[in-house]
Amino acid sequence: xxxxxxxxxxEDETRGLTxxxxxxxxxxxxxxxxxxxWPHATFDDALTDALRLSRGMxxxxxxxxxxxxxxxxxxxxxxxxxxxxxxxxxxxEMLAALNGQYYTGxxxxxxxxxxxFLRERTPNVSGTTTGGxxxxxxxxxxxTFLGVKAALKHALGSNSVKGLRIAVQGLGSVGWSLCERLHxxxxxxxxxxxxxxxxxxxxxxxxADVVESATIVTAEADLFAPCALGAVLxxxxxxxxxxxxxxxxxxxxLARHEDAGHLMPRGVLYAPDYVINAGGLINVAAELDxxxxxxxAVMAHVRRIPETLTHIFERAHAEGRPTNxxxxxxAEERIGRACAA
Ligand code: NAI
Numbered sequence: 001x002x003x004x005x006x007x008x009x010x011e012d013e014t015r016g017l018t019x020x021x022x023x024x025x026x027x028x029x030x031x032x033x034x035x036x037x038w039p040h041a042t043f044d045d046a047l048t049d050a051l052r053l054s055r056g057m058x059x060x061x062x063x064x065x066x067x068x069x070x071x072x073x074x075x076x077x078x079x080x081x082x083x084x085x086x087x088x089x090x091x092x093e094m095l096a097a098l099n100g101q102y103y104t105g106x107x108x109x110x111x112x113x114x115x116x117f118l119r120e121r122t123p124n125v126s127g128t129t130t131g132g133x134x135x136x137x138x139x140x141x142x143x144t145f146l147g148v149k150a151a152l153k154h155a156l157g158s159n160s161v162k163g164l165r166i167a168v169q170g171l172g173s174v175g176w177s178l179c180e181r182l183h184x185x186x187x188x189x190x191x192x193x194x195x196x197x198x199x200x201x202x203x204x205x206x207x208a209d210v211v212e213s214a215t216i217v218t219a220e221a222d223l224f225a226p227c228a229l230g231a232v233l234x235x236x237x238x239x240x241x242x243x244x245x246x247x248x249x250x251x252x253x254l255a256r257h258e259d260a261g262h263l264m265p266r267g268v269l270y271a272p273d274y275v276i277n278a279g280g281l282i283n284v285a286a287e288l289d290x291x292x293x294x295x296x297a298v299m300a301h302v303r304r305i306p307e308t309l310t311h312i313f314e315r316a317h318a319e320g321r322p323t324n325x326x327x328x329x330x331a332e333e334r335i336g337r338a339c340a341a
Contacts, residue, residue, distance in 0.1 A: 004051060006101070010094035016082060017075065017090040020047055021102055022054035024070035027338045031071025031102050032285060033057035034127075035091075037109030038229075039078040050074040052230065052252050057281070060274035062331035063308065064301070066285045071102045079109030088114060092121035100124055105284050106135060108172065108229065126284040133287050136280030137173030139298065143279025143305045144174065144249040145181040147271050148223060150306035151247040154313040155269045156222075162186035167221040167243060169213065170228025171198040174249040174277075178227060179206050192216035193228070218242045231255040233270070238262040247271035260322035271309055272327035278305060
């Protein structure tokens with residue numbers, strides 16, 4: 001499993017559960033990462049997603065300076081039709097059996113209500129409103145918004161979004177909240193979501209231009225913000241990108257780490273996903289702090305995301321290396337120091 005520490009499979013045919021919990025690395029602390037509910041075509045696709053997502057969580061936590069390791073879960077199911085209370089009960093039992101080795105919360109397909117449901121049955125669930133800090137998505141969106149501004153500042157010399165065309169893929173919890181902020185500051189939005197209702201709502205709420213999900217990658221824009229699923233940047237899509245800046249909340253935006261090498265020659269600035277989208281992690285991790293949750297400290301931490309990104313952009317430019325190489329090196333340095341200590 002590519003250096004992962006543990007991968008657990010939870011299956012309950014009667015209650016319709018197929019869940020993979022992947023723990024990548026716990027050098028910095030216990031594994032923390034959300035649970036995704038998604039109808040992957042095959043089990044292998046779900047497993048690959050869980051492995052990649054948990055690895056990303058290790059780097060995200062390391063860069064954000066959190067005392068947590070990388071973990072993530074994928075439930076292979078359609079969140080609209082197959083996510084039943086019985087299935088979530090079975091998943092809660094799986095989490096309880098892991099006995100504190102994995103802390104989880106929301107991700108694509110797992111809502112605040114689901115997190116609350118799980119939390120009533122097992123302790124290691126954060127991002128709830130039943131004793132927790134609530135849905136982390138608006139905090140993720142705030143960090144992403146500030147990261148968008150940092151990318152604009154680095155590439156264009158100004159961090160204002162006013163009058164810029166910004167393409168947003170995915171209008172879920174994070175994408176919608178990001179659109180609200182961009183719209184409020186005068187950006188002109190181009191949006192796509194496979195859920196037509198969401199797209200229609202965004203057209204009304206933000207006077208956004210709606211395009212097909214397949215074409216948003218190529219839409220001419222000043223900045224492209226992927227906020228749906230992963231692998232949107234690949235050797236096949238990168239040559240057709242319609243924006244010179246990519247800065248969004250989706251996890252695992254690059255199909256392969258090496259694909260960032262295709263971005264550099266095209267002069268595309270890429271904000272590494274696990275750096276720009278760390279707001280949610282910072283928020284849920286704060287719930288688990290021994291001194292208790294401190295909202296102000298969380299917000300101060302999230303407001304440092306642009307500083308970290310700017311450092312990465314500048315170092316990447318100075319060293320002539322892709323931004324994701326720099327981010328990974330920074331994360332590995334921190335993990336290495338923790339292992340040596
Ligand atoms: P969500 O489930 O609320 O929304 C995802 C949206 O993307 C849905 O509206 C869905 O219809 C849409 N979508 C799915 N595939 C699409 C496609 N091919 N094209 C266009 N739209 C598509 O999920 P959420 O929480 O907003 O997360 C979005 C991304 O941000 C995910 O990659 C997630 O892992 C990442 N993320 C979320 C965090 C959070 O706090 N919620 C934290 C860090 C990362």
